[in-house]
Amino acid sequence: MRVRWLIPAGACMAAVAPAAYATQYLSVEQAQRAAFPQAGAFVPVAAPDAATASALDAPPGWAPRIFAARGEDAATLGWLIVDQVLGKSEMITYATALDARGAVLSVEVLEYREAHGGEIRMAAWRKQFAGKTQSDAAALGRDIKNISGATLSCRHLTEGVQRVLRLHDFLLAARTG
Amino acid sequence: MKHHPITLAVLAFVALGGAPARADEAALKAEVEALRAEVAALKDAVQQMRAERVAGSGPATGAAATAPATPRGVPDAPQPAAAPASAAASPGLALGEGTTLWGYGQLDYNHPTAHAADARADLTRAVLGFSHVFDDTTRVVGEIEWEHAIASAEDAGETEVEQLYVEHALAPNYGVRAGLVLIPLGLLNEHHEPTQFYGVQRNFVETAIIPSTWREGAIAGYGSTDAGLSWNVGIGTGPNLGKWDPASDEGRASPLGSIHQELQLANAHDPALFGTLNWQGVPGLTLGGGLFTGKIGQATSRRSDGDANFPADDARLTLGEVHARWQTGPFDFAALYTRGAISDTQALNLGFLGQPTPVPKSFWGSYVQGAWRALEWNRSALVPFARYEAFNTAASYAAQPQGLGSAALPTERVWTVGANYYLNPNVVFKIDYQDFNHDDTVLGYGNRFDLGIGYQF
Numbered sequence: 001m002r003v004r005w006l007i008p009a010g011a012c013m014a015a016v017a018p019a020a021y022a023t024q025y026l027s028v029e030q031a032q033r034a035a036f037p038q039a040g041a042f043v044p045v046a047a048p049d050a051a052t053a054s055a056l057d058a059p060p061g062w063a064p065r066i067f068a069a070r071g072e073d074a075a076t077l078g079w080l081i082v083d084q085v086l087g088k089s090e091m092i093t094y095a096t097a098l099d100a101r102g103a104v105l106s107v108e109v110l111e112y113r114e115a116h117g118g119e120i121r122m123a124a125w126r127k128q129f130a131g132k133t134q135s136d137a138a139a140l141g142r143d144i145k146n147i148s149g150a151t152l153s154c155r156h157l158t159e160g161v162q163r164v165l166r167l168h169d170f171l172l173a174a175r176t177g
Numbered sequence: 178m179k180h181h182p183i184t185l186a187v188l189a190f191v192a193l194g195g196a197p198a199r200a201d202e203a204a205l206k207a208e209v210e211a212l213r214a215e216v217a218a219l220k221d222a223v224q225q226m227r228a229e230r231v232a233g234s235g236p237a238t239g240a241a242a243t244a245p246a247t248p249r250g251v252p253d254a255p256q257p258a259a260a261p262a263s264a265a266a267s268p269g270l271a272l273g274e275g276t277t278l279w280g281y282g283q284l285d286y287n288h289p290t291a292h293a294a295d296a297r298a299d300l301t302r303a304v305l306g307f308s309h310v311f312d313d314t315t316r317v318v319g320e321i322e323w324e325h326a327i328a329s330a331e332d333a334g335e336t337e338v339e340q341l342y343v344e345h346a347l348a349p350n351y352g353v354r355a356g357l358v359l360i361p362l363g364l365l366n367e368h369h370e371p372t373q374f375y376g377v378q379r380n381f382v383e384t385a386i387i388p389s390t391w392r393e394g395a396i397a398g399y400g401s402t403d404a405g406l407s408w409n410v411g412i413g414t415g416p417n418l419g420k421w422d423p424a425s426d427e428g429r430a431s432p433l434g435s436i437h438q439e440l441q442l443a444n445a446h447d448p449a450l451f452g453t454l455n456w457q458g459v460p461g462l463t464l465g466g467g468l469f470t471g472k473i474g475q476a477t478s479r480r481s482d483g484d485a486n487f488p489a490d491d492a493r494l495t496l497g498e499v500h501a502r503w504q505t506g507p508f509d510f511a512a513l514y515t516r517g518a519i520s521d522t523q524a525l526n527l528g529f530l531g532q533p534t535p536v537p538k539s540f541w542g543s544y545v546q547g548a549w550r551a552l553e554w555n556r557s558a559l560v561p562f563a564r565y566e567a568f569n570t571a572a573s574y575a576a577q578p579q580g581l582g583s584a585a586l587p588t589e590r591v592w593t594v595g596a597n598y599y600l601n602p603n604v605v606f607k608i609d610y611q612d613f614n615h616d617d618t619v620l621g622y623g624n625r626f627d628l629g630i631g632y633q634f
Binding site: 023025115116119122124128142147148152155 | 279308368407634
């Protein structure tokens, strides 16, 4: 598709309005507190490198923010992974909380930017992920029920959680302790 | 801002040492304890970082080193922002920060089994959409559509602005849109991309009765609740009954499609109201309905460019619909019923005597549909489906003097069976067979075999 003629116009618009339309429902810190109210600290973990991203079928540049939730005794309570997936044409920022075994505690939508499909924020839909582990990841596409009118947001967020579960198995499980 | 852990610790002690004397010793002790906890967390992180440097860079991948600690109340250490991550998803094209381009398209081949000579291939539509954000609460959204490949005075194609509105979020859960907006009735009108529906062409009920893609100039509020309820209410323009052409078949194909205005120098004397409510509180289930009502005479008898003898200034359109969709596992079931009525058409139709297409008093349609995601591999899927539709674009007419009235049209019933093959979620190849109970070559109704390609990005 030839869209080069639109680029100058887009660049001009971007120059005068470098903003991002996004409805923020939770900050990262709020998501941390909501998932692990008993945690004494949230320790950032470096993002996966390109080889890990490739092994997890993620695109180059994939850089989720990973936090280890630590108890007062410094034991790992679990993990909070802040990631982005595409909705229909805009990115959805979401946070997946995993317990120390790698099971999903919660999925929170932090920022949503689409005109439609925001129904994925509904607690009833997000609760479907609770308790899922890496062994459930492959079946998530069938197990997680869709929301009519938010098909792409549902599908892509489900794929994102699948990848997060695999990330835990691949990278984080050995760090728990 | 970058915070080195040691720096933070030093700053913490400096802050402590520089604090003014406090009368409350207990509060001071508490603060010291808090700082100790933070320093302990910092030490923990530094130790972990050192250990991992020694051990290499991560157990399975050799990748990750743990970053400095971020104790409660201390800003996050700098990390790369989360990047676009949907592995095989197809993002809209970013044209600089704040502007996104997307699109979809549909190409069809129709082969009437009893009239093979009428077989036709068409680039049905190509659409480019864009959004541009002005700030974190306001953006403009638009779609421009080309139908039937070529748009010129000599060709059948059209170029249309399908939607163009400014959206402003008033709060995380509600906001307002103003401009050319899609009327949120039914399951299809707002979600009409070819990857979103089963079958080569959109279903008849949501084209003949609900005239997808139906848009009006309007200001509308929208919102949702955590319980799964979403709503949309608006006021805007409506159809113009003054445009009704009794000599044309357009009104028989779609009563509202023949008199919609699409914000093209729309006569706007009579505002219309619309509202919809959907409940999706149970995952996979959608229950909803909507109503559109307004006078559609548009003061035709009093307009400077109108017909002084137009007798239906007070005609009112009321169109309602209810729908349900249940998506569970590999199955996708949907059902919809819609009914419309136009009042005060008796005198208008009296003037149309002898013409083939008077204005209906009522029209309706309904369908049930089932689809099964039978096969999935990699990102491909094969989804056979079946749909049964019944619809009538002129189920009744206003009473006329005996012997002058028109008979209601027969109800058209259509079976559609076929399959969507998704090469990936954004590219679909379609095949179906449609069986009609009444042939109508003018409207293109007749048993046929269809092929289609659709995409969106």
